Amino acid sequence: MSEVAMLKMGNNLIVPIQVELHDRAAVRLQEDILKEIENAAAKGLVIDVSAMSIVDSFLGRLLVETAKMSRLMGTETVLVGLRKEVVITLIQLGFVIKDIHTALNIEEGLELLERLKSGGPKERL
Amino acid sequence: MFRNIVNHNAMKKGGRCRMKGVEKTKEQLIEELNDCHRRVIELEGAETKYRQAEEQLRRLSAIVESSDDAIISESLDGTILSWNEAAKRIYGYTFEEVKGHPISILMPPDRFNEIQPILARIKSGERVANYETVFMRKDGQQIHISLTISPIKDAEGRVMGASAIGRDITERRKMEEMLREQQRVFMEVSVPVVNIWKRILLVPLIGIFDSKRAQLVMETLLTAIEETQAKVAILDISGIPVMDTFVAKHLLQTVSAARLMGTECIITGISSIISRTIVKLGVDLAGVVTKTTLAEGLRLAFDLTNLQVVVK
Numbered sequence: 442m443s444e445v446a447m448l449k450m451g452n453n454l455i456v457p458i459q460v461e462l463h464d465r466a467a468v469r470l471q472e473d474i475l476k477e478i479e480n481a482a483a484k485g486l487v488i489d490v491s492a493m494s495i496v497d498s499f500l501g502r503l504l505v506e507t508a509k510m511s512r513l514m515g516t517e518t519v520l521v522g523l524r525k526e527v528v529i530t531l532i533q534l535g536f537v538i539k540d541i542h543t544a545l546n547i548e549e550g551l552e553l554l555e556r557l558k559s560g561g562p563k564e565r566l
Numbered sequence: 567m568f569r570n571i572v573n574h575n576a577m578k579k580g581g582r583c584r585m586k587g588v589e590k591t592k593e594q595l596i597e598e599l600n601d602c603h604r605r606v607i608e609l610e611g612a613e614t615k616y617r618q619a620e621e622q623l624r625r626l627s628a629i630v631e632s633s634d635d636a637i638i639s640e641s642l643d644g645t646i647l648s649w650n651e652a653a654k655r656i657y658g659y660t661f662e663e664v665k666g667h668p669i670s671i672l673m674p675p676d677r678f679n680e681i682q683p684i685l686a687r688i689k690s691g692e693r694v695a696n697y698e699t700v701f702m703r704k705d706g707q708q709i710h711i712s713l714t715i716s717p718i719k720d721a722e723g724r725v726m727g728a729s730a731i732g733r734d735i736t737e738r739r740k741m742e743e744m745l746r747e748q749q750r751v752f753m754e755v756s757v758p759v760v761n762i763w764k765r766i767l768l769v770p771l772i773g774i775f776d777s778k779r780a781q782l783v784m785e786t787l788l789t790a791i792e793e794t795q796a797k798v799a800i801l802d803i804s805g806i807p808v809m810d811t812f813v814a815k816h817l818l819q820t821v822s823a824a825r826l827m828g829t830e831c832i833i834t835g836i837s838s839i840i841s842r843t844i845v846k847l848g849v850d851l852a853g854v855v856t857k858t859t860l861a862e863g864l865r866l867a868f869d870l871t872n873l874q875v876v877v878k
Binding site: 525529532546550 | 792
């Protein structure tokens, strides 16, 4: 198991990443998240990266990948709390956000998840 | 005139003439006098040429003296040979003070190493134009100088020295610095982010949108989003005079950045001209919500934040 805690709230899984992840730990985290979704039959996933000051292109790609994988398992993913510096770096790296939902904080993330699950109006217009 | 005198003498002495004890025939004398005549004419011509040359020299040196630029001539090893009025005014030394001194007398010690490469280029016949450097005045004050150094060649085309024309650009530098400073101040005030409603930000973009401004807009907007946790940001571009692919690219980047943070962006103020330009340029603004007026953008922002405008 990775040292990142995973909290279950209703049928949602919340993953607040509080440590800086190196590549290997990130890959392990992805495995753990997917296993947990399977075990808990979660319908929504919120990954909180507000404590991270570095998100490189590898980690960015890994997060998008995780979102795609969980969607295949019937789980919508919202990435929340991306910091300003992180965003600027990702944009400069040419990161595209087509395949992932984002929100400002966990609360907003959960709200967005409810809308996504009910198939209601999405955030993106 | 000479001929008349000769004829006169010849008549008097009966066809013979005695000069300094050497007896000469009339023909010889006439020949000699004609020779003299020719030489006088030659000399007169030479004098005219000399006078013209002198005139030319005076004119050229008057130009050099009255020039506003410091004009110095130096030998190939960098020794100062001449010095005009402007040089005296700009550098503070009189010619007597610098005559025979090396040109390095004008340079601050940390710039000595700039001299040799320039002299080397001059020696190979090359001209060094608008070389910007720092000189030190007699009073120790440092001044910015734009130098143009050209080789001076002799009649055979050999480089024998150099002329250095220096222009004092200290004022210009000061102006440039002032301009830069003003630009910086302008940049700082030119990206207002207004929190017009709870969790709705308005960013009116005004003026030329270059890469520096674009970067600043992005940073300012993201900072405001972090602080206010705004859900919607409205970018109003009605104040941008020119729309091109570059501006569009930066707008899209800003929108993507805001979205990564979880904030939706609406671009408003797209006039008919701008919308035509965007399509003609083939810019893809797909996925970005755009509206013509700010009011419509605001209405949409209310929608997104679950607010409603009600008539009283």
